[in-house]
Amino acid sequence: MSGEGVGPETGGAFLMALVVIVIAGYPYYIIFSMLLNNTASATEAGVYFIVYTGFIGGMLATWGTALGWLMLTLLLLLSISYPWLLGASERRAMWKMDLEDLAECDAFIRRAPTIVDNYDRAITICRRRGEYARAIQYAEAYLAAVGEDFKMQRRLEQLKRMLRRQTLGSKICPVCDTENTPGAAECIRCGRLLALPTDVVAGCASETGLRALAATTITLLAIGIALALLRSSALAIGIVFVSAFVTAMTYVYLRR
Numbered sequence: 001m002s003g004e005g006v007g008p009e010t011g012g013a014f015l016m017a018l019v020v021i022v023i024a025g026y027p028y029y030i031i032f033s034m035l036l037n038n039t040a041s042a043t044e045a046g047v048y049f050i051v052y053t054g055f056i057g058g059m060l061a062t063w064g065t066a067l068g069w070l071m072l073t074l075l076l077l078l079s080i081s082y083p084w085l086l087g088a089s090e091r092r093a094m095w096k097m098d099l100e101d102l103a104e105c106d107a108f109i110r111r112a113p114t115i116v117d118n119y120d121r122a123i124t125i126c127r128r129r130g131e132y133a134r135a136i137q138y139a140e141a142y143l144a145a146v147g148e149d150f151k152m153q154r155r156l157e158q159l160k161r162m163l164r165r166q167t168l169g170s171k172i173c174p175v176c177d178t179e180n181t182p183g184a185a186e187c188i189r190c191g192r193l194l195a196l197p198t199d200v201v202a203g204c205a206s207e208t209g210l211r212a213l214a215a216t217t218i219t220l221l222a223i224g225i226a227l228a229l230l231r232s233s234a235l236a237i238g239i240v241f242v243s244a245f246v247t248a249m250t251y252v253y254l255r256r
């Protein structure tokens with residue numbers, strides 16, 4: 001078994017290999033258990049797998065050089081982000097529970113279509129999950145069943161407003177509560193600055209943004225490994241890998 005590590009000859013490199021195997025092994029274990037427990041989609045697990053493998057590839061490509069130690073550090077930092085992955089995993093388990101609760105609400109609603117409690121419960125679950133379109137369906141179904149209900153009508157209006165904000169990405173002014181257009185740099189009513197750096201992170205939090213982040217990470221890793229194999233400048237390789245690290249961490253953080 002020990003004969004497999006052909007490349008490294010120094011004791012330091014061997015020790016490094018051992019450390020890498022230990023710290024890299026755990027995230028793989030997490031990724032596979034998430035996949036087996038069905039708490040991560042195949043795509044998501046695939047992204048984690050490719051990204052981790054990419055960093056290990058980068059590590060192997062910069063083997064024995066000073067850059068190798070930077071790679072080891074990045075890999076270590078990436079590995080300790082696994083609680084975020086577990087967070088994502090728990091959220092998915094929670095979503096399963098929500099689905100069961102919603103199915104129960106649906107069953108109750110079918111049996112007693114005029115009892116508001118079941119609709120309320122379903123709307124609360126959908127709202128918490130940011131699924132405003134579905135919440136609106138419940139509110140409308142209740143109104144269709146009972147005709148008129150002032151409280152539910154107000155709730156419906158509120159949900160429609162939230163859905164609009166969500167789909168348009170319109171910005172709500174934190175000072176005066178005015179709704180501004182998505183690209184607005186300042187509030188049309190009070191003039192407060194609305195273009196904040198957090199907007200960039202918020203923009204990445206969409207499905208498209210996450211896909212772009214994953215693609216960027218994987219591309220950067222591929223470039224980094226290619227540069228390392230071509231024995232390009234250590235600075236260039238370092239910059240590419242650190243960039244890949246930043247996008248990977250942002251991805252995992254937003255997924256959590």
Ligand SMILES: [Zn+2]
Pocket residue numbers: 173174175176177178187188189190191192
């Ligand atoms: Zn304002």
